[in-house]
Amino acid sequence: MADKVRVAVIGTGQRGPAHAREILKCEETELALVCDLDEERAKRASDEFGVDFALDHRAVVHRNDIDAVSIATHTRHHAGVMRDAAAAGKPFLVEKPYADSLATGREICELSEQNGVVAMVGFQSRFTPFAQQMKALAEQIDLVQTHVSLQRGFFNPQYFFPEHYSGILDALSHSMDLALWWTGASPVEVMAHEQCGLFKPDKGAVEFAHILARCEGGKIVCMTGSMAGIKMQNIFQMAGLRGNISAVDRRRIRFVKHQGFNEDKSPIDLEEGEWTGEGQQVTDMWTHFATCVREGRTDVAPGASLREGLAQVAVSEAAYQSAKEGKAVRLAL
Ligand SMILES: NC(=O)c1ccc[n+]([C@@H]2O[C@H](COP(=O)([O-])OP(=O)(O)OC[C@H]3O[C@@H](n4cnc5c(N)ncnc54)[C@H](O)[C@@H]3O)[C@@H](O)[C@H]2O)c1
Incomplete structure (x- = not known):
């Protein structure tokens, strides 16, 4: 070579x-x-x-x-x-x-x-300092719940077609991968609501999406997105038994870590922190x-290996089916 x-x-x-x-x-x-x-x-x-x-x-x-x-x-x-x-x-x-x-x-x-x-x-996106810091923090809080919200502006014509990976689902695939990677558990069931063709009725692309994936070990991943998101901030939140993490852009993360709660609701051994970092190389x-x-x-x-990419494809496909049928879809990965 x-x-x-x-x-x-x-x-x-x-x-x-x-x-x-x-x-x-x-x-x-x-x-x-x-x-x-x-x-x-x-x-x-x-x-x-x-x-x-x-x-x-x-x-x-x-x-x-x-x-x-x-x-x-x-x-x-x-x-x-x-x-x-x-x-x-x-x-x-x-x-x-x-x-x-x-x-x-x-x-x-x-x-x-x-x-x-x-x-x-x-x-x-996995290679940003932001994503890697989120991953490191996620491993310290006994994570239960992950929420990502991706609000994007309008899309180019090649993304308007009636398939599960169309429209906002194309870009949401990044957030979906991050959320699943941070959560560190395979998805087992998906429930979703999606709106297709509100902007362009003849194209039928997914323009608004709300997806809930139940993962192994009872972990929950919630992903929302739309292509109506002009001047909206994207949100990343994770909540666990030992802390929580939140960010409204990719340069600043606020987090707390603790050892559970006292009867008076106060957290035990509370540690608060903030991370700021640069964007992507x-x-x-x-x-x-x-x-x-x-x-x-x-x-x-x-x-991301192909096997990890497969989890994202599976969630996207199941979400489309769930939104059409109005019921949860089981995954066999
Ligand atoms: N990672 C990101 O941030 C990001 C951003 C935009 C797009 N994408 C992804 O990139 C991919 C391409 O998107 P795009 O908008 O450039 O699509 P596009 O349709 O504009 O371009 C695809 C090109 O591939 C060519 N092509 C198809 N089959 C081929 C083959 N067998 N051999 C050689 N050329 C072939 C087509 O002629 C076309 O020019 C999609 O999967 C899209 O989701 C990723």
């Missing part, structure tokens, strides 16, 4: 060029080429980044001068590329949500694990991915 890990970006629509920029910026990676089956898009990216382009990902995953691929096709097109990469033993980082159904996600996850392929889902995810590729590390923690 060359000094830097040589990565090809597959899919140069909206997200792929952002991958290319981050790969160029990261000291551990080199942009090998760009690939899109749409020739105009492939050429445009090739001109912008000064690398060759390809139109067929199947040839790309077999090239020996390419160490890994980044898959930034549309979620409904990830599977074909992942399947070919996994079959060729080529490491890959795939955009979230990594599958358009639990069945497909499971198939790709099992294929990658059988072939020992380094595979990571592009949940870049977008190259951190790529530096970590490059290390995993170099070392053949299939345990990609703190990055």
Whole structure:
């Protein structure tokens, strides 16, 4: 392997060029080429980044001068590329949500694990100091309940379609992954209410969502989101038997820790604290991915493995079904 890990970006629509920029910026990676089956898009990216382009990902995953691929096709097109990469033993980082159904996600996850392929889902939020601090605190409070609320502005046209990963569910997948990761327990049952097509009735995308996931050990994860959230703050809260944690942006966390409550309601050994930190280094995810590729590390923690990505896909799919049927949906992960 060359000094830097040589990565090809597959899919140069909206997200792929952002991958290319981050790969160029990261000291551990080199942009090998760009690939899109749409020739105009492939050429445009090739001109912008000064690398060759390809139109067929199947040839790309077999090239020996390419160490890994980044898959930034549309979620409904990830599977074909992942399947070919996994079959060729080529490491890959795939955009979230990594599958358009639990069945497909499971198939790709099992294929990658059988072939020992380094595979990571592009949940870049995990690499923020904020998310890592939340994870560390969550492990100290005997966590029971996690609540995330993601209010986003209006979406680009490619996110309006009638599927479980459409609209706000696309972006909420990040918060969902964080909430499940912080909570550290597998989801077992999902109940949800969703509103589709209020802004764009002909498209049927999920525009407002309220999802409740019951996890192993009785832990509860509540996730809300909408694409009506102009100038709204996002909320992250966790409550446990030994403390609680809250943040209304990603730079400041307030927390308390204690040893339970006295009869007079006062907390025992109360400790209060605050954490402030900087935002995201977008190259951190790529530096970590490059290390995993170099070392053949299939345990990609703190990055999201395909199996962890599968939990997010399962919750999203079950939430859509629950909202349609008006009843809780059991998960078999
Ligand atoms: N991590 C994030 O913050 C973030 C942000 C935005 C989008 N995303 C995710 O990134 C992915 C891409 O989103 P987008 O908005 O760029 O989609 P898009 O539809 O704009 O672009 C996808 C591109 O992939 C190409 N493509 C499809 N199949 C291909 C194949 N087999 N080989 C080569 N090219 C192929 C298409 O021609 C298109 O140009 C989605 O999964 C989305 O959810 C993630």
